Amino acid sequence: MKPLTSTKITSFQKKIFKWWEANRRVFPWRETTEPYAILVSELMLQQTQAPRVVEKFNQFVEVFPDLESLAKAQKFEILQLWSGLGYNRRAIWLQEAAQMIIERKEFPNTPEELQKMKGIGKYSAHSILIFAFNYDLATVDTNIRRILVAEKFAEEKTSERDLWEIAKKLVPKGRSRDWHNALMDYGSIELTVAKTGIKPLTKQGKFKGSDREYRGKILKLLLESKKITINQMITVLNLQEVKLESILQKMVKENLIKKKGKYYSV
DNA sequence: GTCCCGTTAC
DNA sequence: GTAACGGGAC
Structure with a gap:
């Protein structure tokens, strides 16, 4: 493993941003920093590849443009818009989250507050704050874990706790939003599972007949x-x-x- | 550790 | 046809 010297960190940041200038992907949820829209996108992106989310996200925020409209919506309409994304409980949790936020009157601004809501775990809580508010936080999903391992900042056996600690050290101050978008793109384009051989930690059970x-x-x-x-x-x-x-x-x-x-x- | 989905790639 | 993909709740 590379020791995390500031030189190593800076050169990795430069490399990622340089790559990103030429290779960034465009997604509708990257055109906004509105917390509500970011919340919707993060719930949709859990266990679902970004290209599949694009159209669903556009339709969803058009029909339900804000927390209020989603909070009072018919479940039938929400599930219809969700249909095709899979893991339908996420849609229920998303509406419940919208209702909780309306009730508390302000959008949560800490990971702890966000994680009190069903459907928002550590990864999503940090992601929402990064993409909505550009907070100096890190987040680690399977994609970012694969980057850390492939770039020798971590090993396959590195613990969850250590991965988060390492990820935090790599974040350029004041640029966490760009940084994580860049990492996501880099990981899913340049460092695929097929290319790196670094597999996710858990396997899914069979779908057919389940x-x-x-x-x-x-x-x-x-x-x-x-x-x-x-x-x-x-x-x-x-x-x-x-x-x-x-x-x-x-x-x-x-x-x-x-x-x-x-x-x-x- | 096991249960939650649907699409795309092989 | 079957495998691969991707976070969170309990």
Whole structure:
């Protein structure tokens, strides 16, 4: 590992910014620093590649331009706009976050405050403050971890805690917004997993045949049909009743859907 | 550690 | 067809 001398840090910063001048990507959430829009983009970007988010983000902020409009929106409309992004609970959490922020009357300006909201973990909390306010913070996702390892600032076995500490030292003061945008681009274009062989820490389970797959299908059905009985779902999805019931129960508990009499709806 | 999605790449 | 991709809650 490279010792973190100020010379090393400065030369790495210069290298990244130099590369970025010629290779920066354009995304709609980079055209704004409005905290609300940044919040929306960060929730959308969790576990979802940026190119897939672009159109969804544009539609979402057009229909719900601010915290107020999202806070009072119908869940049906939110989930419809979210449809196709996956991990639909994020949409619920996003609206809950909007409602909490409205209630407290000001946008949170510390990672701790942001992390009190469901759906916002350490990475997102720091990212939101960096991209909205340009605070001198660092953030570490799988992309940035891969850069730190590939550039020998860390090793594959380096702990989460140490990765964050190293990342913090590399941030150029007063330029954290540009810095993290540059790093994201550099990591996803120049230092791909395929090129570096540095893999994410965890693997996802199989999707086919999983509850995850059925939850997606169930929500899609409900967004198309407004309301539907469990027997209709059994027919359409070709799924065992006991299995379906346990999935539906969890979705109700997560506030994704509701049950009125024998009908399920969003 | 296990559960949350849908699209793109092979 | 199947694997790869990408943060957070519990």
